[in-house]
Amino acid sequence: MSSPARRQDSFVFEVTQRCNHDCPHCYNAWKNPVDYPRGALPTAETLAMLDKLLDETGASLVSLSGGEPLLREDIYEIVDHLNARGVTVNLITNGSLLDEAAVARLTPGKVSVFELPLLSVDRAIHDEMSGSPGAFDRVTTAVADLKLADQRVVCVFVATKLNLATWRDTAELAIALGADGIMLNRFNPGGTGRENVARLQATPAALRGMLDDAQELSERYEFPISCSIAMPPCLFDHARWDRLGFGFCAAGTERAYYTLDPLGNVRPCNHSTLILGNIRERSFAELAESAAMRDFMAARPEFCRGCALEDTCLGGCKAAAEVCCGSPWAADPFLRAFAALARPPAAQARQGA
Amino acid sequence: MVQRVIGVWMIVVGLVGVVAVIVLVAMRLDARGAAQRGPWWKRRLIAAGLATLAALGAVPRNATAADGPTEVAAGQADAETGEDATEAVKAIFALKAALERLDTTLQQTDFQREALQGAMAQCRAQLAVLSDADKTATLTDEGRAEAKRLVAGATDKLATAEALLPIGTNDLLKAPQWATITAAWEYCQPLADSGKSTNAERKKVNEHIAAAKKAAKALAAAGLLTGAEAGLLSAELDRIKTAVYRNPPTDTPVMCYDSGYLPPARRSTQRLAKRLPLLKAVAEAERVNPEALAKVLATVEKDLATLADEQQVEALGEGKSKAAELREAVAPLVEQIKAKVARTRLERTEAWGKVEAFREACKAHEAERPDLAGRFAEARKALDELLEAGLIDEARHAELQAEIQKAVLQRTIERDTPMCYKPMFRGDSRVTPEQRREILDRLERDGRVEPALARRIAADLEGGAERAL
Numbered sequence: 141m142s143s144p145a146r147r148q149d150s151f152v153f154e155v156t157q158r159c160n161h162d163c164p165h166c167y168n169a170w171k172n173p174v175d176y177p178r179g180a181l182p183t184a185e186t187l188a189m190l191d192k193l194l195d196e197t198g199a200s201l202v203s204l205s206g207g208e209p210l211l212r213e214d215i216y217e218i219v220d221h222l223n224a225r226g227v228t229v230n231l232i233t234n235g236s237l238l239d240e241a242a243v244a245r246l247t248p249g250k251v252s253v254f255e256l257p258l259l260s261v262d263r264a265i266h267d268e269m270s271g272s273p274g275a276f277d278r279v280t281t282a283v284a285d286l287k288l289a290d291q292r293v294v295c296v297f298v299a300t301k302l303n304l305a306t307w308r309d310t311a312e313l314a315i316a317l318g319a320d321g322i323m324l325n326r327f328n329p330g331g332t333g334r335e336n337v338a339r340l341q342a343t344p345a346a347l348r349g350m351l352d353d354a355q356e357l358s359e360r361y362e363f364p365i366s367c368s369i370a371m372p373p374c375l376f377d378h379a380r381w382d383r384l385g386f387g388f389c390a391a392g393t394e395r396a397y398y399t400l401d402p403l404g405n406v407r408p409c410n411h412s413t414l415i416l417g418n419i420r421e422r423s424f425a426e427l428a429e430s431a432a433m434r435d436f437m438a439a440r441p442e443f444c445r446g447c448a449l450e451d452t453c454l455g456g457c458k459a460a461a462e463v464c465c466g467s468p469w470a471a472d473p474f475l476r477a478f479a480a481l482a483r484p485p486a487a488q489a490r491q492g493a
Numbered sequence: 494m495v496q497r498v499i500g501v502w503m504i505v506v507g508l509v510g511v512v513a514v515i516v517l518v519a520m521r522l523d524a525r526g527a528a529q530r531g532p533w534w535k536r537r538l539i540a541a542g543l544a545t546l547a548a549l550g551a552v553p554r555n556a557t558a559a560d561g562p563t564e565v566a567a568g569q570a571d572a573e574t575g576e577d578a579t580e581a582v583k584a585i586f587a588l589k590a591a592l593e594r595l596d597t598t599l600q601q602t603d604f605q606r607e608a609l610q611g612a613m614a615q616c617r618a619q620l621a622v623l624s625d626a627d628k629t630a631t632l633t634d635e636g637r638a639e640a641k642r643l644v645a646g647a648t649d650k651l652a653t654a655e656a657l658l659p660i661g662t663n664d665l666l667k668a669p670q671w672a673t674i675t676a677a678w679e680y681c682q683p684l685a686d687s688g689k690s691t692n693a694e695r696k697k698v699n700e701h702i703a704a705a706k707k708a709a710k711a712l713a714a715a716g717l718l719t720g721a722e723a724g725l726l727s728a729e730l731d732r733i734k735t736a737v738y739r740n741p742p743t744d745t746p747v748m749c750y751d752s753g754y755l756p757p758a759r760r761s762t763q764r765l766a767k768r769l770p771l772l773k774a775v776a777e778a779e780r781v782n783p784e785a786l787a788k789v790l791a792t793v794e795k796d797l798a799t800l801a802d803e804q805q806v807e808a809l810g811e812g813k814s815k816a817a818e819l820r821e822a823v824a825p826l827v828e829q830i831k832a833k834v835a836r837t838r839l840e841r842t843e844a845w846g847k848v849e850a851f852r853e854a855c856k857a858h859e860a861e862r863p864d865l866a867g868r869f870a871e872a873r874k875a876l877d878e879l880l881e882a883g884l885i886d887e888a889r890h891a892e893l894q895a896e897i898q899k900a901v902l903q904r905t906i907e908r909d910t911p912m913c914y915k916p917m918f919r920g921d922s923r924v925t926p927e928q929r930r931e932i933l934d935r936l937e938r939d940g941r942v943e944p945a946l947a948r949r950i951a952a953d954l955e956g957g958a959e960r961a962l
Contacts, residue, residue: 362922
């Protein structure tokens with residue numbers, strides 16, 4: 141096999157657009173008010189498409205997402221195919237279909253990390269945020285069964301006004317369940333979430349309180365917690381929470397997570413609706429170097445011009461800006477909503493924000 | 494034969510020394526420090542180990558111990574050149590080793606005089622060989638060029654070492670000569686300012702100033718001051734003396750006293766003209782000594798202010814244009830010097846050391862910088878301290894804060910895992926089963942966890958114990 145034309149460490153594969161939950165914070169691209177292509181390919185074509193993308197990128201990690209991946213009947217075949225190619229597989233699932241049989245089929249070693257939502261220790265809140273009664277019981281059982289099978293599990297907490305008050309206890313539940321880490325993500329508007337911003341969006345102050353608790357929990361239990369949705373440094377002084385991991389937009393870099401939908405359309409990430417093209421018709425290099433992708437990578441909000449951290453932070457989530465405000469050059473809607481509170485990073489640090 | 498025996502002996506000593514160094518490093522002890530302390534046999538063994546590792550390129554050459562044995566240099570020369578090499582070839586290698594030892598000693602703030610003298614003696618011994626035309630005749634053209642280069646470098650270094658030997662320290666402020674200079678200032682400046690002094694006091698002023706000028710020269714020869722700084726100090730001492738003698742002595746009645754009055758602007762012009770080349774040299778120098786410049790810049794700035802005063806400058810008549818030229822030439826130099834002084838003062842502070850330590854830590858590989866967050870917090874606090882102390886202004890403070898914060902943020906970019914949407918965990922979970930059990934019990938009591946789930950978790954905990962076994 142020749143060297144990949146354009147190296148990419150990993151990508152996200154949305155195996156299906158179907159889902160058995162109805163989360164008010166869902167960011168899925170096809171849930172935005174755009175004419176997004178719907179459907180999926182048969183198994184053989186899906187595997188061929190994956191092979192093409194893997195050959196052209198040399199990716200060693202694929203995160204299977206959706207929708208709900210386990211709704212796809214050939215999911216195990218996809219996992220086996222990727223394993224046979226030596227690719228590490230992560231599975232992002234709501235856990236509702238991870239019964240004992242499914243767990244047994246996916247172990248041992250077929251999936252490297254399972255990411256499951258744990259939205260609240262309060263059953264009612266978790267079920268409300270999942271849009272599915274009984275979701276809490278199913279996901280907690282799934283996590284426990286995965287841990288019994290000695291699998292690696294990361295719980296995802298999407299921080300909103302609905303569940304923020306229960307964050308601390310929820311984190312402890314995740315720890316008691318044996319989770320290997322928590323992804324602590326602020327609500328990032330997009331998809332269905334665009335219609336629920338007022339109901340869901342927490343303030344920076346409330347989120348800082350959450351981060352303080354996360355820091356304390358991480359210290360007390362020596363437990364890893366990561367904020368994987370951009371937290372703009374002009375609103376959050378990251379150094380205050382030195383136990384937590386913080387990530388920023390990787391669009392266009394080797395560590396970007398280009399997203400492949402079930403029909404082969406490639407997007408900059410799973411939050412964006414921007415289709416760069418179809419991998420079955422064009423090469424990945426063409427898509428990654430297209431004018432649309434270059435524009436996406438170059439995008440910086442006017443608000444952030446001149447900030448010393450502009451090139452690092454990139455103004456937060458460009459995809460959220462794109463889907464909520466029409467362009468990746470707009471400000472991240474979170475930043476936009478709280479712009480009056482933003483301070484240059486150095487001043488932020490001095491004020492102990 | 495004898496040389497071969499010595500060579501083998503040196504190799505054996507070197508290898509045993511290497512083992513000793515490795516043991517020290519494995520025990521996280523300071524090998525270089527160990528080479529300078531303790532019994533002679535221990536120092537020499539470790540020095541031999543360090544020298545052998547240096548020869549093998551395993552440690553930088555200048556890490557070799559300061560007071561290692563002379564025979565190490567010779568042994569190293571033998572090891573590198575073989576018993577058939579000529580005396581000149583051996584001298585080249587030996588001189589290189591001796592110069593490294595001299596460098597190491599000269600870099601120590603509180604060096605041992607004996608160590609410096611020993612290093613100098615080694616250099617001189619090899620210089621004697623390489624300065625002998627008959628002996629260097631056996632060298633190739635490249636060898637002779639190398640020898641010439643080494644001789645020139647060694648000669649300069651020895652001159653500095655000679656000058657430094659009586660001073661006994663590399664720290665200007667600890668040098669007795671600096672104490673002489675500050676004593677002169679303390680005694681003479683008040684008398685110069687008041688313009689009133691007795692004959693006895695003037696005699697003492699003369700002695701102080703002569704001693705201070707001599708001391709400045711000695712410090713410049715030793716490299717603790719630049720030549721230009723010593724020159725400026727000397728010029729300032731002359732000014733002080735002139736000021737002391739401005740008026741008649743208070744204990745001698747005089748009818749007429751010619752103190753050589755000149756209009757202030759003319760004096761300023763003369764002083765600045767004399768100081769201009771020295772100020773240029775200081776402004777262009779790599780390093781400055783704030784303490785020395787603090788003694789001279791006030792007069793320069795006062796002279797600049799005089800030449801900026803139109804009324805004062807009027808008295809110069811045709812000399813006005815020269816005064817203006819001088820002012821235009823000197824003023825920017827003074828600003829450059831003050832900026833360098835500020836930077837030097839800043840870089841000497843412990844707070845700045847923390848900022849530099851953080852910058853250095855950022856360069857290390859992820860696995861080797863476990864305490865980056867701690868160093869970042871220290872660096873950030875240090876910058877606030879520097880701002881409060883007035884050593885940096887607000888703009889520089891903001892710039893540096895952003896720089897160090899960017900370094901922390903960029904660390905997340907450089908990690909192996911992707912960025913947004915992917916877990917950026919700092920290490921694995923170290924939650925203990927006891928902690929999990931404690932949380933589980935509490936959640937169960939609060940009704941947060943159903944019995945069925947609690948049983949599953951308990952089973953995992955028990956299973957975990959078995960898996961651990």
